[in-house]
Every structure is written in structure tokens, then in C-alpha cells.
Amino acid sequence: MTAVPQTPRPATPEDRFIRRFITPEGTDLRLTLGSGGDRAAAFVLDVLIIVISLILFTIIVGVIAASAGLKNAEPWGIVWLLGFFVARNGYFIVFEAGPRAATPGKRMLGLRVAARDGGRLTAESVFVRNAMREIEVFLPAVFLLAANTAGDPVEGWVVLLGLVWTGAFLLFPMFNRDRLRLGDVVAGTWVVKSPRRALVVDLAASQSGGGFAFTPEQTAAYGVKELQVLEDVLRTRDKRTMAAVAERIRGKIGWYRQADERDEAFLTAYYAALRRRLEHRLLFGHRRRDKFDKA
């Protein structure tokens, strides 16, 4: 694979989780890494799914085995044991090796697993990253449980040291930039955001801009940053925000409000005009970052 991930210094705090990721075609896909919170939430969801399905599974198998009678219960004992084993060890592996590369919990939070080098995600990688969960989650849990049963002080200290030691594994993702957990380190994977995003209407496409004619000076008041804030405002469509923003813009460009002028119509028209101007300038090589930019 020729895709080479690089990690440039973050420009802004929001860019902290964005990683350059060049495809073989030479385009940067700008992957966003899953944040620690998202991943923890996904894990909790997955554990809930496992526990609930195991409870249901136990009830179902129990009922069937009971109705089959003690003599014929043997196969159901096997089914139950294997079910437990598969749920604990196989759940993550099966889902992450699938075409979506995500467990149901990850999918709900818009996350997926990907190979760090941009290559394909192999079954071995998925196996390894989930086998490492044993020391990341299972061992700390064992020590936590042992803390309750520790009899004498020495044993208590041993348990505490064990907890600290394994806790370091559990908290590992919080101490590296790429939010890698141990399994990710060993498997060469990372978890990226990949939410479904719908194609929304182009705000500049609506033909309601009639009746508004802005002078070049009026459209020269703002830059790209303000344009995108305006886009956000128009997509959110909160009446009070739109009124406030419209008022600010009218003041800045010296626009006299007509009697029947609606804020949304004014803003949409101004957005279209501003974008037209900025994109026109963009074609000539001038990207005006914000209103303070003199380009």
C-alpha cells in the first residue's frame, strides 16, 4: 500500500484528532480518530450487548435443557459453554473482521477499526487487538474483584500493586496522541470516525435570492471562516440566532432592512453572494481566510 499516514502538528485544538492519510491517488482523506470518550462508550455498549445476550441465551438454553430432561441435557451443556466462550472471545473478533470493521457498539458511535498503515485490516490484526483485551480489561477486573476478598494486609498490598500495574494497561490510550490501546499498538490498528453523512442541500442553490442585490463592497466584508459560520447558522435554522446574525451583518455592510424582509431570506441571499465572490476569488488564487485577511 502506498498510503502513508503522517501526523502533523495540530493547528487548532479541534484538529487534535485529525490525521493526514494519503491515498494511493494522492488525496489526503484527513481521518478523524475516535476520541477516548466515544471509544469507552462503544465498549460499554458492547459489554451490555454481550451480557444481555448471554443472560437471554442462558435462559433459553436452560428452558430447552429442562424440557429435554436430565438425560438429554448434555448437548445443551456444550452449547452453553461454547456460547459463553464465543461471546467473550469471539464477539469483537467476528464483528471487526466483518465488512464494516466495527462492533455494534462502535457502529452506533460512528467508529471503525482501520490499519494504521492504510493497508487492509487482516484477521490476525483483529484477533491480536482483541486478545490483548485480556490484560487491558479482564486482569484489572480480576484484581478489583480480588480486592474484596483479600484477607491479610500483605495480600491487600499485592492486590493493590496488581491493580496499579494492570491499570497502567487500561489507561494506556490516554497517554498517547493517537489514542492507541495496547491491542492497537500490537495489531497495528487504530480506531477512526466514520459516521454516515448525508448529502444536504446546497444553500446557494435556492433561487429565493431574488430582490437582493449586494454591491461588491458589501460582499467584500467577510472571509471563508465567516461564510462557514453563516452556513452553520442557516443549516441550524434557529430563529433567534438568525435574527441576531442578520442584524450584525446588516450593520456591518450598511444594508437597510426593507419592510417585508425575512431574516432567513436575507441571510441565504447574502450567503450566496458572499460565496460567489469568495469562490470567484479562489479561482484566481486568493483564499481569504477571514474578515481580517487582506487577501
Added chain:
Amino acid sequence: MSEQGARELKSHCFRAEREGDWRKLERLLTKAEGGRPQRLSASELMEIPLLYRSAVSALSVARATSLDASLVAYLENLATRAYFFVYGARARLPERLARFFRHDWPAAVASLWRETLIATAILVFATGVGFALVWSNPDWYGSFLPDALAGGRDPTATTAFLKDTLYHPAKDQPLSVFATYLFTHNAGVSILAFALGFAFCVPTALLVADNGLTMGALMALFASRGLLVPLGGWLSIHGTTELFATVIAGAAGFRIGWAVMFPGPLTRLEAARTAGRTAGAAMAGVVIMLVAAGVLEGVGRQVIRLDWARYAIGGSMLALWLAYFYSPRRKLT
């Protein structure tokens, strides 16, 4: 100035022209990600890479010429999803399995030979220590085999009772359930031994040694009653497979721990990843070996009661594994 001259925005024209393709790609991807890529027709499968490339180029164009932030975000997302599908495309499951059995698994185990030797040495040494300690002083026995595990097989037991445990299965447990239990338990321990390798190898070594000590203690107890040969049969019928699997799991753990401690010319992260790839294939194989061991232990051992037959099965299983892992074979690229 052309405020009124350009009736349509160029970026809007661009979007209007390409939108159909993007939506088509989105539809195909949703179908492909739905879990059953085979539902896509051959022509649809051929189309995805083409649509992907056009989406990627559209993304570049949009970034350079369009100020519609939502459009750029949409294209980034679409191109990323398509990228994962196009470049993440894997062989179908049967082919992957065939490759795993024909090449990946034995190659991974063979490349772990150094670590495997070390783990074997630890196991043998610990067995010797366990044997020597219990032989010289039977009080040690309880330290290696907790009562729950010993199940009455302790130094106070009669020789007849000990002999009985070797040939008569526990009556209260159906064989196949027992075999399944043994498999899930052993697989859990092996995965733990492997994962612990990351903690600089030491816990893995301890876990392997623990296995050896238990076995050594058991051997000393039975040897003191002149039952060493029957015990050997009882252990070896499944033990050659199970212990080999344990040793490989330990070796895989060592490989990772070693790579983390001494990455050599690679970065630590790179070294861990390279080691992880090999160790992962070996570990997947360990689980398969433990299934075999579970069947041999739970069923084979209870049904076959002749010492020589037990030895023969154990020995041929070992020979089989050794031949499978280490016999020279053609390199697969």
C-alpha cells in the same frame, strides 16, 4: 464585477453534475457494508473502484474550489468509506482459511522457533523443579496443586485410588461437556499468557512455569507409587498437543514482549506491530490446537484405557504437529 453575470455558482454546477455518481457510490457502499457483499452484482463490484476514484478526485476539486463546508465534509466521508472498501477488500473466507492453514499458521509458528525453544526450556525446567521438590519433600505438593485442582490426588491418597483416577473418568460429568469445558478454560489461559507477554515477558514465563511445576508435582507423586509410566500415558495423550499449544502461546507472548523491550532498528511501535502480526497467526492456531487437545483429553483419554495406545496417540500427535509446523515448504507471497 460579475456579481450578476454568473447566474449559477461554479461549485454548484460542479456538484449538480457529479451528484448522481456520488449517490450511486453511497448506495453501493451501503449495500456492500450491509454484511453481504455477494449481493452486489459483478458489474456493480466493478463500478465501485471507478466511482471511488471519481469521488476522490471530486474531493480534491471541491477542497480547492468549493466553499460549501458540508459538501467537502460529505465527500471526505464518502471517499473514506469507499477507500476502506476498495483497499480493504479482502479475499473471501474460504480462500483466507485455506491460506491460513497452508501458509500463515505454520510459517508463524516456525518463525517463532527461538521463543518456542525458550518456552519449552522453561516448561521442562519447571517440571524438573516441581518433581525434585515434591520428591524430596511431599509437603511441597499442596503448594503446586491446590486441593480443588488435586481432587483427592494428594500424598495421603492410596495407590489404588491414584491408579483409579488414571483409568476411570469422573462419573458425574458427561465426556463431551468435560471436553468443552477443558477447551474453553485452556484457551482462556493461553490467550492470557499471550497477552501478558506485553508486560515484558515475565508474567508469561511465570504462567508457563506454573504449568510445569504442577505437572512435575503430579509426576513426583505418582512416581513415588511406581505409577510414573501410566501417568505418562494419561498426560501425553492430550498433553503433547495441549502443552505444545501452551508453549506456542508463551512463545508468541515472548515475541511481543521482546519486540517492545528491544525494538532494534525499528521504532517501538513498528516493532510491536510486526511482532503482533506473527504472534496473532500463531495464537489463532493455538486455539485450534486446544480444540484438538480438548477432544483428546475429554473423550479420547476416557475411552482409551491402554497405556501404550495413549503413548502412541500422544506421540503421533506430537510428530504430526512438528511435521506440520517445521517441515520445509514453498514460500507463499
